Amino acid sequence: MIRLGIMGYGNLGRGVEVAVRDAVDMELVAVFTRRDPSSVQILTAGVPVVNVSEVADWKDKIDVMILCGGSATDLPEMTPEYAQMFNVVDSFDTHARIPEHFANVDAAAKSADKIAVISCGWDPGMFSIMRTYANAILPDGKDYTFWGKGVSQGHSDAIRRIDGVKNAKQYTVPVEASLEAVRNGENPTFTTRQMHTRECFVVLEDGADAARVEKEIKEMPNYFADYDTTVNFISEEEFNANHQGLAHGGYVFRSGKTGADKEHNHIIEYKLTLDSNPEFTTSVLVCVARAAYRMKAEGMTGCKTILDIPPAYFSDKSGEELRAHLL
Amino acid sequence: MIRLGIMGYGNLGRGVEVAVRDAVDMELVAVFTRRDPSSVQILTAGVPVVNVSEVADWKDKIDVMILCGGSATDLPEMTPEYAQMFNVVDSFDTHARIPEHFANVDAAAKSADKIAVISCGWDPGMFSIMRTYANAILPDGKDYTFWGKGVSQGHSDAIRRIDGVKNAKQYTVPVEASLEAVRNGENPTFTTRQMHTRECFVVLEDGADAARVEKEIKEMPNYFADYDTTVNFISEEEFNANHQGLAHGGYVFRSGKTGADKEHNHIIEYKLTLDSNPEFTTSVLVCVARAAYRMKAEGMTGCKTILDIPPAYFSDKSGEELRAHLL
8 A cells, every 4th residue: 555645734635635535555644734733624534633843753654745735835845845755746836937846856855865746737737748748749730728617716816906806706718719710620829818718706895896896807917908808796695605616627739730741630639627626636646646656666766747657657557457458 | 860660661651751750859761561662652762662571681770660560460470570679669459459469579579678669559549548547537437438430440341341342431420419428427328329320331333232231231240230320322433532531530538526425527538630540640659669769778678558658758858848848
């Protein structure tokens, strides 16, 4: 059995805990928290909740630690720190900072003879895998990534920072006609506006000026100005009843040409429709933990990404089983 | 530059030749044929066409040999034979015989300190990769593979063996309503008939009895009896004008549940829409040849499958480039 630890018990930590139940070759041995452990109630009977200050005592009791922190401030610190004690897996998703995060984690993991796999989930994660395969197979082609329909946390936060806004959710929605144009092999070039629309659901503070808030949202540079944005003002009751979901998803396409005269077009489409964004992410993290354990057992150390992992290492099945049933 | 050889110059051999043009890190050094080389005209100036009897002279001049034979009779012989001289890649696609083929090729490649990657293309191949990832990520779920719309060579051959048939093409077509049911998360259980229909285009010999031929097709066990089958009798002119295409494609789905009470459903869909079945297959083979070269350079030998290859090894880009741009 691969012995897993969970560092951090929010949406991701809970998702890992639940995903491990379906993994026949893994067991959860402890959940670590910055909070008072007696205040944290987990789902799994018999698994201790431990304050993070005691984590070093668990160095020899955990094969892989899954780091369930946020990308903005937690993981840039946590992953290099814990890679000095454990084999670790994280879901760091700030694309632009991946090279820097990789370098920090690689140095830490190598110095401790550990393996660390960063940026696992679906984007970065499964979408990255799809882009990599598809770019290699169809070098003469175009990539398209669409997200949604799903909540963008960053855009929701941006709305909440506007004066007079009590709460807000922003859904990113792919433009259906643009998906169809890609599927039809038209190899279109899109403006930002043509790929996604933004739907906002906003609860105002008492007495706030709706027209001003709507204008501020729609004109916000980077976040909304380049998009067709719809703003819906709703009551707090409606917000709480209808906008708590964690569904998300998206599409990775590559459309590319082959042939002596480039006369043949091919379209690769990968689509995710997810009822729970964090639970799908953690389902990937658990598979990557399995892979990290195997890669470490083979002698690998340092920082890796999901692109460095053979698909077979995601699976609990043997090579024989995979060849007989899934190949 | 990775030096490639092509063994066999039919649809697959030509596809490899064309795909190599887009690979900046590879060069084609020779094409091998069982025919008289002077009778074989290839597309690439300056590349020799060599009779297969002289292949041993090329042992030190080729890094990876791509074996472009058929699965029924060629590859079961060719792959073990040439794995004793070269690192090889094949597209062996008889699913039921993969374990046997693997064992034969593994013994041959290991004895010669070579690497061999078998069963690469799209099914087996990219579809296998998708099934493996998706089964690992969503262990509590169901798989669905749909093929088409595209020509089934085996079913076309079966029709041509009927007395009175001059020529025939059979298209496998997924049932649209069933695709939608899977996409809607209904997790349906399908009969064979509910997943695909079979459309046949048949040219009769002069004086053949159309009603008898249609009955024989529709009642043929395994091939057609379990499907809704449409038989269209057409002229040889129409056949030659409209039924020479090599388009194909298909879908791999997994629909699976997560959550403390399995309350969340997730749907992974991978869809290929291919203008040329052989050219997409050979585009994969060329990427796998790149991967085989790297894996051999790392000291791996024996038989591998596409499930054993990290996605990054498909690409000509460095780890740094992949992390910066595709992760």
